[in-house]
Amino acid sequence: MRGIDPVNWADEFSALQAQGYSFFDFLTAYERDGAIEVIARVLDPGRKHSQLLVTKVDTDQKSVASISRVYPGSVWHERETAEMFGINFIGLSDNRPLLRRSMIGRPPLLKSSVLAARMLKPWPGQPSHRKQQPIGVVDDWLQA
Amino acid sequence: MASGNTLMPVTALVSGARAYRVAADPTLCVQILDLGLACCALEVGSAIAAGLLVEIEQSLGIGELATVAEGTSQGAVTTILLISGTITDALAPAVLRAWSQLSEPKAAVSFGACANTGGPYWDAPTVTKGIDQLIPVRVYVPGCPPRPEALIAGLLKVRDEIVVT
Amino acid sequence: MKTDGQVPGQAHGVIALTASACTSCMICVRECPSWCIELESHDVEVTDPGARRPRTVSFLDAFTIDFGLCMYCGICVDLCPFDALAWRPDFDYASRSAAGLVQGIGELESWQQGPGDGTAISDS
Ligand code: SF4
Numbered sequence: 205m206r207g208i209d210p211v212n213w214a215d216e217f218s219a220l221q222a223q224g225y226s227f228f229d230f231l232t233a234y235e236r237d238g239a240i241e242v243i244a245r246v247l248d249p250g251r252k253h254s255q256l257l258v259t260k261v262d263t264d265q266k267s268v269a270s271i272s273r274v275y276p277g278s279v280w281h282e283r284e285t286a287e288m289f290g291i292n293f294i295g296l297s298d299n300r301p302l303l304r305r306s307m308i309g310r311p312p313l314l315k316s317s318v319l320a321a322r323m324l325k326p327w328p329g330q331p332s333h334r335k336q337q338p339i340g341v342v343d344d345w346l347q348a
Numbered sequence: 349m350a351s352g353n354t355l356m357p358v359t360a361l362v363s364g365a366r367a368y369r370v371a372a373d374p375t376l377c378v379q380i381l382d383l384g385l386a387c388c389a390l391e392v393g394s395a396i397a398a399g400l401l402v403e404i405e406q407s408l409g410i411g412e413l414a415t416v417a418e419g420t421s422q423g424a425v426t427t428i429l430l431i432s433g434t435i436t437d438a439l440a441p442a443v444l445r446a447w448s449q450l451s452e453p454k455a456a457v458s459f460g461a462c463a464n465t466g467g468p469y470w471d472a473p474t475v476t477k478g479i480d481q482l483i484p485v486r487v488y489v490p491g492c493p494p495r496p497e498a499l500i501a502g503l504l505k506v507r508d509e510i511v512v513t
Numbered sequence: 514m515k516t517d518g519q520v521p522g523q524a525h526g527v528i529a530l531t532a533s534a535c536t537s538c539m540i541c542v543r544e545c546p547s548w549c550i551e552l553e554s555h556d557v558e559v560t561d562p563g564a565r566r567p568r569t570v571s572f573l574d575a576f577t578i579d580f581g582l583c584m585y586c587g588i589c590v591d592l593c594p595f596d597a598l599a600w601r602p603d604f605d606y607a608s609r610s611a612a613g614l615v616q617g618i619g620e621l622e623s624w625q626q627g628p629g630d631g632t633a634i635s636d637s
């Protein structure tokens with residue numbers, strides 16, 4: 205896995221494609237230490253070699269360059285990552301949501317996004333004499 | 349920003365219903381429209397491959413169906429909308445339209461945890477928590493996925509429910 | 514492929530409960546990712562003959578699994594320290610209502626006597 209400076213993200217993929225990495229595998233994101241990182245993998249089918257690249261998403265702008273001009277197959281992945289993490293892919297031509305009905309509301313895959321279903325349903329594991337908390341709910345959930 | 353997804357053409361989907369005899373009860377004949385939305389759909393394929401469901405013909409005309417219907421215990425061929433898989437909110441309108449376009453007699457069978465309640469995606473913000481929020485379900489088949497045999501058990505339960513008056 | 518309608522004895526058809534083995538420890542309830550197990554219990558004091566002090570025993574009042582919600586992951590079966598939960602091959606429990614898939618102690622115990630061969634899954 206190679207970390208890439210966000211300003212070079214799209215250029216790096218152009219260079220890789222020129223080197224023979226013609227097959228786009230996947231692109232997604234994850235949240236770590238409060239920052240969002242975008243990760244993507246491309247392959248060179250001839251040499252049977254792959255490259256896994258990762259970059260940090262600008263925290264304020266929540267944006268990163270789209271690689272869809274280099275790898276058109278990444279459009280679907282960037283659409284999905286955009287709707288699930290609230291990332292703005294600069295240069296992505298298609299920004300219709302896939303699973304969400306609209307982009308209004310919090311991106312569901314951010315750790316800070318509360319799972320409404322888990323808030324509404326009482327956790328059956330709640331003991332009477334001890335405080336314990338399931339995952340996917342806010343800190344003061346039990347007191348609420 | 350564009351919003352909303354284009355709905356899939358349901359007409360093509362509905363004409364995909366196929367007629368089967370249930371091996372466990374040769375007098376039971378159903379037309380099944382399988383909405384295979386996720387992994388559960390494989391179990392429906394398994395049921396056919398294992399001979400638990402025997403396809404009658406590629407597609408039956410109205411007249412031929414009537415002939416088949418006479419030989420069945422119900423005197424009619426019930427069309428089953430088999431919802432096997434995860435119903436995302438984005439796809440739910442298509443399921444609703446498929447249901448509304450099926451002709452009577454018809455019954456919806458919810459196959460597997462996702463269709464029953466949302467299942468493993470019960471906490472997902474993009475998944476419908478059970479297809480019964482949209483259409484009336486006749487029989488709920490449990491499992492994640494249910495076994496092919498469970499599909500047959502569910503169909504027999506539909507049969508037992510159909511009261512010939 | 515099997516075509517006789519018989520399922521393998523070790524199939525993950527349903528989860529059976531041996532209520533007498535359950536200590537109401539709540540491990541399965543808490544670890545279930547679907548939140549589909551519910552359990553109610555109360556403590557009773559039992560004095561064994563010859564014992565100096567009574568001991569506290571949990572009495573299981575209610576135990577339900579919602580098989581409409583269950584994802585058949587087996588985490589509960591694997592984690593139960595007392596082998597109170599076990600897979601059984603039964604598949605014929607479809608219901609006419611979603612609520613009908615919620616099974617209590619009676620049904621969960623009845624599967625314990627099912628036709629399974631009780632063997633664990635192995636690769637051999
Ligand atoms: S199999 Fe998994 S989902 Fe089902 S009751 Fe056990 S832990 Fe919960």
Ligand code: SF4
Pocket residue numbers: 534535536537538539540541542552592593594595596597598
């Ligand atoms: S883990 Fe086992 S002993 Fe503990 S509550 Fe669950 S079934 Fe009972």
